[in-house]
Structure formats: structure tokens, C-alpha cells
Amino acid sequence: MSVSQVSNNAATGGASGGIAANDAGAMKDEFLQLMVAQINNQDPLNPLDGTQYLSQLAQLSTVEGIQNLGSLQTQGNTLMDTLQVLQSTQLVGKQVSVPVQSLSLDQAESLTGKVRLDQSAEDLRVRVTDAAGNLVQEKALGPQQAGDIPFSLDELPAGLYQFEVVAKNGDASQSLSPFLNRTVEKVSIPANGGDIQLQVAGLGNLSLFSVSEFLGEAA
Structure with missing residues (x-):
């Protein structure tokens, strides 16, 4: 060679x-x-x-x-x-902020979260409906500038709920998903690789990367 x-x-x-x-x-x-x-x-x-x-x-x-x-x-x-x-693994028992469209409550609970606006709104509302589509609660947040707008909801009984944020400007309206503060109950490591999974109260398993914000200890 x-x-x-x-x-x-x-x-x-x-x-x-x-x-x-x-x-x-x-x-x-x-x-x-x-x-x-x-x-x-x-x-x-x-x-x-x-x-x-x-x-x-x-x-x-x-x-x-x-x-x-x-x-x-x-x-x-x-x-x-x-x-x-x-x-x-240190997230167990901590709160995270995640976008939510539906949530299952095992017991009565008051909820907190935020709305993330890309642009200002003349009228902003958080709407909660039950499994049958009936409106059970509506939180009027009034006119808001772009940014993160915190909100809290009155206590909801156990059950399955749908969440929607409606942002209005004149005759135009935009539908958004609110971000709710939820507690991490368990962390799972997939055996075949992939994203780490968080079991979040009322939401089931979510990818670690679907979390918007880590908030610390649950209240």
C-alpha cells in the first residue's frame, strides 16, 4: 500500500x-x-x-x-x-404556566393565569364553558395593551371545562388560549428517547417544551 x-x-x-x-x-x-x-x-x-x-x-x-x-x-x-x-425531576410539586383549552378538575378550585396579547384590545374577556357548552363563568378584563395580562377566576366545581379568551377591537374579534398556572405532579423519562414528559394537574402528560414559564412552589 x-x-x-x-x-x-x-x-x-x-x-x-x-x-x-x-x-x-x-x-x-x-x-x-x-x-x-x-x-x-x-x-x-x-x-x-x-x-x-x-x-x-x-x-x-x-x-x-x-x-x-x-x-x-x-x-x-x-x-x-x-x-x-x-x-x-425537581419540578415535581412546582407550578408551571401552560396554554390551556380544556381542563379537568377533580375538586373545586380557583384558577389563576394570564392572557398573552400580541396587540392591544378594546375589550378582553376570559370565558369558561362546561362539557355541555354552557357558559359557567366570564371574566371581563376590559381594554388592555399588548403584553401579559394576569387574571383569576372564581372557584369552579369539579368537572371538565373549556377555556377561551376573546379579544375585541371594534367589530373584529380574536380567539386565544389562556395560560393557566398548574402544578407538576410527576416527571416521566421516555424509554425510547424523546421529550421529557410532565404530568400536570388537570391536563395529563405534556412535553417539557410546551411549558411557557416555570413559576416555582405551588401556592
């Missing part, structure tokens, strides 16, 4: 002489051995070009560096995943 063949194998990930395809370090060692052998056995009247050796050696060093960088990146990703899992 020639020196150039060793260099090409390293660059393309091929295997040679029993050396693993991704083992750039071993290929580099073989390259040096071949280079020394060729120098020792070169024709004195037609010496080999040393510049070519140095160029190929630099190429192998680059491949080896990329391989090492990939290994470090994999280790870093594993560490980040582990830290994320550890931090997520």
Missing part, C-alpha cells in the same frame, strides 16, 4: 490492513511507518518529494482532529441530557 492510499482511506473512512474504518490515529501511525520505509528504500537518483509527505500527514491530522471533536461533542450532548433530566 502506498502512502497516498493510506491518506485517501483516512479521508474517506475506508479500512486498510485490518485497521478500523474510523480509527484515524491508527491510520496515521501506519502512514508514518510507510513513509519511513519508503524513505529508507528510495532511489538515490530519484528521491521522493518530501512536500507530498507533509501534505498527506497534515490531511491525516485533520481527519484525526475532526474525529476527536465529534467524540467530544457526543460526550457534551450526553452530559446536557443528563443535566436536563436531573433538573426536570
